[in-house]
Amino acid sequence: FPCAYRQRAPLAERSTLRVGGTAELMLEPASPQELVDAVAWVRERGLPLHLLGGGANTILPDGVVSGVVVTTDRLRRTYRLVPPEYKSGDDSGDPYSEATPRIALPEDGGEPVLVVWAGSSMPGLVNASKALGWSGLEGLAGVPGTIGGGIAMNAGGSWGELWEVVESVRVLNVDGSIEDLPRERCSPTYRNANLGERIVMGAVLRLEKSHKKIVGEAVRDYLKHKRDVQPVTEASAGCVFKNPDPNLSGGRGAGQLVDEAGLKGAAIGGAQVSPKHGNFVVNTGGATATDVLALIERCRATVAERFGVELEREVKV
Ligand code: EPU
Incomplete structure (x- = not known):
């Protein structure tokens, strides 16, 4: 292999949502050259390439991910x-x-x-x-x-x-x-x-x-706002949906639409729409990617039906 690697690497621990199965092969380049070599190695073999950074804003799939997951989080300089x-x-x-x-x-x-x-x-x-x-x-x-x-x-x-x-x-x-x-x-x-x-x-x-x-005061204020309105201690992937065009949604963001549709607290398996903010799905323990995706689909469909607004996913699947 062109760099450090792991076989049958568990993915959930690398996802902020704590969801995901196993990567058949994970390459973990630790330098820019190793990244170039790792990507070339995968492409030369015609294998599916999945890039993984910090595991935020991403729903990693259940089961075995075939092909190669290439991580970038060791390139830290x-x-x-x-x-x-x-x-x-x-x-x-x-x-x-x-x-x-x-x-x-x-x-x-x-x-x-x-x-x-x-x-x-x-x-x-x-x-x-x-x-x-x-x-x-x-x-x-x-x-x-x-x-x-x-x-x-x-x-x-x-x-x-x-x-x-x-x-x-x-x-x-x-x-x-x-x-x-x-x-x-x-x-x-x-x-x-x-x-x-x-x-x-x-x-x-x-x-x-x-x-x-x-700078320190601005950072402190923003963090406080987030602690007040967002679930910051639970495992999540951040906001699920992009905010829609305000002209189409009457100025309401995705979180507010999910909230007004009555979906806060709604759950499928271990996945729950955060009771604190409608645009977050949190993992209350043991959630699978299937649970999370089903819940997201329920939110999308309900908001489309109730308000005629088609929410677009922000999280990567
Ligand atoms: N609101 C509700 N109910 C809810 C959630 C929000 O009524 O359940 C209302 C709030 O009261 C507020 C308005 O909706 O009046 C906007 O909410 P908020 O201030 O939480 O901002 P947001 O538009 O939901 C955006 C980003 C967040 C980012 C915050 C703060 C998007 C999709 N979301 O949230 O980004 O953290 O501003 O900067 O752009 C992310 O991208 O992962 C993310 C979380």
Whole structure:
């Protein structure tokens, strides 16, 4: 195998919803080159390829997953860039080079640019930006998962989304080539970076200089809001549905529609619509992917019937 691997690897422990069967084979690359090699290895054999980052926003299937699951969460390196190694728009130096200074805490000045590999944890980066007094990632406070997954789905919430700070993204193309795509060449939309089959390997994030206290307070406020209105201690996959076009839903979000349809607390097996927020399905213990998907379908069908609004799933299946 091209890198560390596991056979018959349990998936539920790698999912924030704690649901999922077994991966026939899991490759766990720990460097960008190993990721390239792992993906090439799978493709050369014509095997189905399943990418797995932090296991957030995803419903992993029950049973045995055939083909190969390639994880990205071991690619965790983060750099803080200081001039002259890198300037915006300057491609003379490689911002991902091993020679680039690692992030140094506490703050010691420097340009607010973070270079991150796909496996860096989003909560970890929010904490790092707080410790540095760099603004731009506060809105992602409380969002689990890896930055690679977050970039692929344009993670975010009412206080902003990840692509607001993406300067460029390093992708592995289907033909095996590596490419740095500047923000201008990408067209991210609500909860989707629209990168197609490309695999996110890393990103350059452009933040803004602020103050530790200000960034820290924003993070604290957002986390408090989430604790107040969302199920934060139960296992979940985050919001199940995208918020619909407010013109079609009378300004109501997906959570409110599920709530008004009377579905809060509704359960199938170990899956339950959170009594706290209608757009979350929580695992009350022993839920299967089949339970979760059946409950999501019940929510979708009920909301469509009651309000004529067709909710689109946000979680990846
Ligand atoms: N509401 C209800 N009943 C509910 C849930 C919500 O009436 O069961 C009402 C609330 O009272 C509020 C409105 O709906 O007036 C909006 O609710 P909330 O503030 O919870 O925001 P949201 O639109 O449901 C969005 C994102 C979340 C993100 C929060 C905060 C989507 C689909 N959801 O939720 O993202 O955490 O804002 O930033 O965009 C996620 O993507 O996984 C996610 C959870």
